[in-house]
Structure formats: structure tokens, C-alpha cells
Amino acid sequence: MLFNSIDFAIFLPIVFILYWLLKRKSLRLQNLFIVGASYFFYGQWDYRFLGLIIFSTLTDYFIGLGLGKPQVKPKTRQVLLFTSIIVNLGILGLFKYYNFFLENITNVFSFLGKDIQANSLNIILPVGISFYTFQTLSYSIDVYRRNIKPAKDLIAFSAFVSFFPQLVAGPIERAAHLLPQFNRRRKFNYHQAVDGLRQILWGLFKKMVIADNCAIYANEIFNNSSNYSGSTLLLGAFFFTFQIYGDFSGYSDIAIGVAKLFGFDLMQNFAFPYFSRDVAEFWRRWHISLSTWFRDYVYIPLGGSRGGTWMKVRNTFLIFLVSGFWHGANWTFIVWGAINAIYFLPLLLLRKNRQNIEVVAKGKYLPSLKEALSIVVTFSLTMLAWIFFRADNLNHALSYIQGIFNISFFSIPDFSNKKEAVFFLILLAYFLLIEWLGRENKYAIEKLFMNKNRVLRWIYYYCIIYMIVFFAGQEQDFIYFQF
Secondary structure, three states: OOOOOHHHHHHHHHHHHHHHHHHHOOHHHHHHHHHHHHHHHHHHHHHHHHHHHHHHHHHHHHHHHHHHOOOOOHHHHHHHHHHHHHHHHHHHHHHHHHHHHHHHHHHHHHHOOOOOOOOOOOOOOOOOHHHHHHHHHHHHHHHHOOOOOOOOOHHHHHHHHHOHHHOOOOOOOOHHHHHHHHOOOOOOOHHHHHHHHHHHHHHHHHHHHHHHHHHHHHHHHHHOHHHOOHHHHHHHHHHHHHHHHHHHHHHHHHHHHHHHHOOOOOOOOOOOHHHOOOHHHHHHHOOHHHHHHHHHHHHOOOOOOOOOHHHHHHHHHHHHHHHHHHHOOOHHHHHHHHHHHHHHHHHHHOOOOOOOOOOOOOOOOOOOHHHHHHHHHHHHHHHHHHHHHHOOOHHHHHHHHHHHOOHHHHOOOOOOOHHHHHHHHHHHHHHHHHHHHOOOOOOOOOOOOOOOOHHHHHHHHHHHHHHHHHHOOOOOOOHHHHO
């Protein structure tokens, strides 16, 4: 069930009304309703995969109980933790990476002159498996570290794992933040609900107007890249850069906004990353829930940046390679991760990776010339890396980049929908303007026109709705559903 579908437009108000009616009954019944609604939501893709969520939930719930017992010996606690890690990563590895490893092992043996026969698995990748397995795994790790106490209420824990707004594409919530919210009564907050609707509106605009229209042009150019000039290929990369941002941050905005309707607070997942002044800042602002997950559960345990130069280099490459591999079983994602490691490493070694913590041009309308140039350079490097993320394979990515950097780079872009694309570029400029004006907030229109005339504010909201209805591109699945 897609957020931008008629099905969800029917599903959400029904669940919302029933949920708040149950407030008069009991918290446990309300949480049970969330579990049922979330399972129904997820089951619309393929009900057979509900068993995986239930299995993962029960595994980490009982492991958490075992880890929380004071009389349990340290070795037993380690066994319990490793069990959680093996189960969660095992499920992820089987469904997402088995065929990838099998294919590469077969290729290695073939290269050595020994052909082997191996049968691949003909299975569908469960939607959101990378998200909910990481969420339950982080719970077990936090209980093991004694950062949190184990959940006693199975229903509340099941609701935490399966909460439908963020189930299939995040944010990847920590138990310390989200789980306690299921253990206390929620009161309907009108202002929180209105804020949630506003964020949903902006998320739908990002997805249906920006991302889906960018997808039309990006797909045409990437799928026929050998036929286009360097300037057109560059424009294709530009469109994909905004497609993936509008798609994923739009999903996060909708998820966070929907959660607010039910009285929950989810973490911010994007903080205007394309206004970053260096790659380190970009990764503090892009997919924040995943970046901080790898930082806390992989990077820091490995020593982080505390050791010598070799350890810093090793840990940096490892964290970015793992992050790339998390996105998909394809060498393009691994190379994408390696490129970002190369971008990031000089900043780390020169101790400049935390020089841009504050929002760019805070309290000002315009950035300085230095800041503007830094944003352009960082955006260009990011866009170049996204080519590997979007390409079908490494050969496609390399030929695409090679096609950009030739004499045709200086020609005028030419493709079948270029007239419509010109109008859309104007719309994209408007989008960037609104994002820039709202960059100090949690989402762009959070406080836009809030101090102005109420009529003016509502006119603006209706304009966004108009653009969603009349300028929405062809419906596209959310990109991160495949991860």
C-alpha cells in the first residue's frame, strides 16, 4: 500500500478514527489495534512475508527478556546477542544477498577454470526488510549494553517493530526513543495533528510532483544513455539527484506526519542535505537514521576515529562500503559507498569533518560566496556518485560518466521531452527556493507563512494541493522500497 495511493487515502482516515475511539478503552487495546493495522498495511504487498516480521519480533522480544535478567552470566548474554545478530542478518542475507554471493562465487571459480553448478533462489525481496531487521537488531544491542530495559509487553514491542508509518522505509527508529511512546497513554493534540498534515502535504509534493516528474526524465536518459550528448547525460544525473531526494525524504516526511496524527514523534531523517558545504555535512543530513545506526553500532565499536591513520582509513572505508552494500546486492552500490569514503576521508584526516555543524547561512537570506561555492562543489560530487547508484551495472555507470566528459558536454541538452522539462526545471527552482527558506526547520513549510495572514497561508496550501493534483507525474514506487 503506497502512501500516494487511493488505498492509503481510504485506509488512513479509517484507522485514525478507530484508533482515537479506542483511547477510551485501554492503552493495550490501542496498541493491539496498531499492530493489526500495521500487519494489514504490510500484508497488502504480500501477506506471506508477515511471518518474517512476526518471527523477527518474537525472536528479539524473548532475547531481550533473556538479556535483561540480572542472574544471566556474561557468556550467556553474549550467546543471546549473537543469536539476535545471526537471526536478523541471516534473514536479511538469505533474501537480499544470497543470489549476489552465489553469482560472484560462481564467477570466481569460472575465472579459475572450474565451472560449478549452483541454483539461485527464486524469491521476492520482502518490502522494508532492511529497515525492520535493523530496528529490532538495534533493540537487542541496546538491551545487551544495558542502555535500555527489555520490553515486558509483547503487544507494545510488536507495535514498535511493525508501526506502519515507518515500517517499510524508515526512519529506522531506536527503541530508546520510540518504544516508550507505546507504553504511555497518548492524548490527541490538535496542533500536533495539524503539523502532521502539513508535513504529509509537503511530503506528497516532494514525491508526486518533484520525484515522480524527475523520474520521467531520468529514466528516459539513463535507459538510453548511449544515444545522448554529455550535456543531456549530465541533466539526467541532475534529475535523478532530485528524484531520489524527493522520493526518500518525501516518504520520510509523510511517515513522520502520519505518526504525528497518532500522537507519536519520529526522528528527523533528512535535514536539507543538498545545502551541505562538504561531504561530511551531507552525511549528517542524509538518511540520518541509517547514518547514525552505522555510526553507533559499527563505526564506534570498531574504534571510530580515535586510533591512528590506518584505523581511521579502515573504519571510514568499512562504514561506507557496508552502507553501500546495505542498499542493495549490486557492485554499483558498493562502488557508490567507496566513492563517498574517498570524498569523506580527506576531511577526516585533516580534522575538518565537523567544521560545518550549523545550518548554512543561519539567520540570513543568502550564503556567502565561499558557502555558495562549497554547496555547488559538494552537490556536484554527490551527483557524480549518484550515477553509480542509479546505473544498472558498473559498465553502465562508467560509460555514462565517460559520455558526460567529452566535447558534447558543451552542447544544448536534447531529448524527447525537453519542452516539458524546461517548465519542470522552473518548478524545481521554486522547490529549491522553499527548501532554502525553510532550511532551519524540521521540514521546509513547517513555519512558512505561520506569522502571516491565515488566508494567505491557506491559499498557499491549496496551491500545493493544486500542484499535486495537476502536476503529479506518473505514479512510481518509492525507490527505497527495494532496499
